[in-house]
Amino acid sequence: MQPLLHLASLLAARGLRLTVVETSATTHLLAPLLAEHPSSVRSLSFPSTVDHDTSGRTSVGADFHAHAAALRAPLGEWLRSHARSDSEDDDVAADGRVVAVISDFFCGWTQPLAAEAGIPRLVFAPSGVLATAATHSLFRRMPRPPEGDAGRGYTVSFPALPGAPSYPWRQISRMYRSYAEGGRDEHSEGIKDNFLWNMEGAAFVCNTCHPLEGKYLEAQPLTDLASKRVWAVGPVAPPPASTGEGDPAGDVNAWLDAFPDSSVAYVSFGTMMVPPPPHAAALAAALERSGTPFVWAAATATLPDGFEDRAVAAGTGLVLRGWAPQVAALRHRAVGCFVTHCGWNSVLEACAAGVPMLAWPMAADQFFNARLVVEEARVALAASWGGFGAVPEADELARALAQVVGEAGAGMRARAVEIAARMAEAIGEGGSSRRELDGLVQELGRGR
Template sequence: MAAATAAQAATGFTTGAPHVLVVPYPAQGHMQPLLHLASLLATRGLRLTVVAMPATAHLLEPLLAAHPSSVRPLSFPASDDLDTSGPTSVGADFHAHAAALRAPLGQWLRSRARRSDSGDGETSRVVAVISDFFCGWTQPLAAEAGVPRLVFAPSGVLATAATHSLFRRTPRPPEGDDAGRGYAVSFPALPGAPAFPWRQISRMYRSYAEGGGDEHTEAIKDNFLWNLESAAFVCNTCHPLEGKYLDAQPLEDLAGKRVWAVGPVAPPPPDETGEDDTASDVTTWLDALPDSSVAYVSFGTMMVPPPPHAAALASALERSGTPFVWAAATTTLPDGFADRVAAAQTGLVLRGWAPQVAALRHRAVGCFVTHCGWNSVLESCAAGVPMLAWPMAADQFFNARLAVEEARVAVAASWGGFGGVPDAEHLARALTEVVGEAGAGIRARAKELASMVAEAVGEGGSTRRELDGLVNMVVTAPWQGKSPAGRLGAN
C-alpha cells in the first residue's frame, strides 16, 4: 500500500486498476456525453487517459477535478492548430482529426499495450480503447496494438444502427432522380423495418452517396466501416426509451456486436440557479405562470433555424398566446418580436447561456420545442416534458420518429427540415395540442417515461446493470492481444 501511494503521488495517477484510453471527438455535443461516461467509469475503479485538444481542453476540467487520481489528459503538439468545433465540413473534420492524431496516438498506444503491467500508474498497460463513433480511425490503431476498441455512440441505438446501415448498404435514389424525390430508404434489418424519405437522411450520408470519391467523403465512409470492426458499441440510451431495438440484439446493422445501453450518462441536474444570473431570471419569470403552460424553445448549440422557420414559430407563439422561453442564441427573429413579447410579458428571449435542464424541470414548462438532438431528447424524457419535434438534420429525424411514433411523448411540428417552412397556423395548433389542458394525455405519458428512466439509472436498474457489466467485462476479460473483437462481441 505504501508503494502504491508513493507511485500515485509521483504520477498523479491511480495504480493497480485497469487502464483505458478514451478518445473523444472534439465537438461539445459529442464530448460531453463521453466525458460523463468517463466519470462513471472512473467512479467504478478504472484508470482513464483522455485525449485532449487545446480547443476543447476546458471541457475536461470538471472530470479532472472530480477524479484527480484516476483520470489524466493526453495531448499532442500536432493537434494544437486543430479545431473541429466550428461549422466546417464533417468530412474535412474527420480527415483533419485523424491526420493530426493517428501517428502519435498509435505510437503512444502501442508502447502501452504490449507490455507487462508494472502497476506504475502513468505507463501501465492499456487494456481497452473507448472512442467516439466519429473516431473510427482509432479502430486500426487498437487492432494493431492488440487491444479491443469500444465505440461510444452519443446517439440512440436506432440512429446509430441506421447510420451504420447506410454506409454498409450504400442505398441511393434511382438513376435520374438526383434529388431523391419520392425515394425512401428502408432499414429492413431493424425491428419494424422503418423507412425514411431521402431528404430526411443525414446530409453527411447524402453527400457521400451523391458525390462520393474525394478524400473527405471516403474518410466518412471509412469511419463507419471501421466502427463495424470494433469489439462492441456503448450507447447513450436506455431500455425504457429504446428497448424495442436493444431487445432485438444482435443487430445486423451493427455487425451483430453487443450494444451496452448505459444512458442517460449525464449526472443528476445541479442547482443551475447558482450558475448564472440568467437562471435566476428565468426561474423567477416561470414562477409567475401556471403549471404546464409554457413552451421552452431551443434548437441546440449548433443548430440555427433559418429566418423563415424562426418567423413561422414566432408567429405561431403569438397567434396561440402560448407563454414561452426561447433560447435564441444567434437566431434571427422577426423585427420587433422580442420587444412585443417582453412588453406583453408573454415571452422571454434569451441570447446567451440558457439554463435548459432547470427550465425543463420547472413546473410551469409543459412543452419543449426542439430540433430533437439526442442530448435534448434525453433531457426532455428525464424531465417528463413532452416535445414539439422539429428535426432539421443529422440524426434528428430518427430521434423525432422515435419520440413521436414509438415513445409517443412528442407531437410533430414539421418533417420538412431546413427545406420546408411549416405554416404558422399549423404550428399554433400543434402548440395547443401539447401545452395546457389539451396536453394532459401526452404529459402523463412523458411523466411515466421519466419515472421509468429514473428507475433505469437507479440502483439495480437496467442502465446500472449494463454499466456494471461493461466495467466487469473490461476488468476481467483476458485480451492479451488475441481476437478481442470476437471475444467481446460475443459477450
C-alpha cells in the same frame, strides 16, 4: 463531447483508471472531469490542429480528417507502447497498461490503432441505438435512389431493424446523401471508412436506455451494428445541480415561477443547429398568435424585428442568448412543451424531465429520433417533417402548440411523465442502465 466525458466520469467512479486524449483546443472541456477524479483520470495532451474555438457550434467539416491524421501517428505510438505488459516506460509502470480504447463514433480511425496494439476498441455512440444502427446500415448497404423520375419519392428501408422502418430520402442524413449522390471526395470516403471501422470494434456503448429504446435493444444482436454487443448505459448526464442566487438557471426559473403549470413552451434548436430566418419567423408568429408564453434559447438565431421587444413588453416571452440552462428549465413545473430539433441530448433531457415535445427535425440523426418519440414513445407531436427544405405555416405551428401545451396535452404529458419515472428507475440501483454500466465495467476490468 459532453456525453463521452460524462461516461468517463461514471467509469472513473467505479474504479477504472482512465487516460483521456485532449488537444489544446479541448483542454477546457476536461477540467471538471479532472477535478472530480484527480487520482483516477489523467489527460494525454497533443498539439492542437484546430485553430477555431471549440466551446460553441462546430461540425465535422472537410478539415476533420486532416486533424485526425495529425493525431493518428503519435497516438498510435503511445498506444502501442502502453498496451505492452513488458513496457519499461515509467508511466506504464505507474499507471498500468492500457487494456481498451473507448472512442466516439466519429473516431473510427482509432479502430486500426487499437487493433495494432492488440486491444479492443469500444465505440461510444452519443446517439440512440436506432439512429446509430441506421447510420451504420447506410454505409454498410449503400442504398441510393434510381436516376431520373424513378428516384422521386424514393424511401430507404431498414429491413434488419425491428418493424423495418423506412424514411424518405430527404430525411436521410446529408452526410450520407452527399456521398451516395456522387460527392465521393477524400473527405466523404473518410466518413465512410470511419463508420465501417466502427463495425470492426468489440462493442458499442450507447447513451440510451431500455425505457426509451427497448424495442431495439431487446432485438440484439443487430445486423446493422455487425451483431456486436450494445451496452445501453444512458442517460449518462449527472442530475441537475441546484441553482443559487445569480445563477442563470435561477434567473430563468424565477421568471417561470409566474406562470401556471405546463403552460410555457421552451424553445431550443441545440448548440449546433440554427433555424433559418424563415423557420424562426414562422415559429415566432405561431407563439404570438397562440398566445403561448415561451423561453427561447435563441443563441445566434435571427428573430423577426420587434418580436423580442413585444414579448418582453407583454411579459410573455424570454429570449436567451449564449448559454441556456436547458436541463433546469425543462424540469420547471411551468414548462409544458419543448420545441426541439430532436438532437439526442435534447430528447433525453426532455424525456428525463417528463416534458412532451413539438418535434422539428432538421438534419443528421434528428429524423430518426423524432420518429422514435412521435410514433413509438408517443411523447411528441410533429411540427414539421420538411427539415430545412420546408417552412410550415404559422397557423399550423400555432395549432400544434395548442395540442401540446396545457390541458390539451394531458395525455401526452402523462406518457412523458411515465417514461421519466422509468428512466429514473433505469439509472437507479438495480435498474437496467445501472446493470449495463456495471457489466461494462466488469468487462473492461477483465483486461487488466
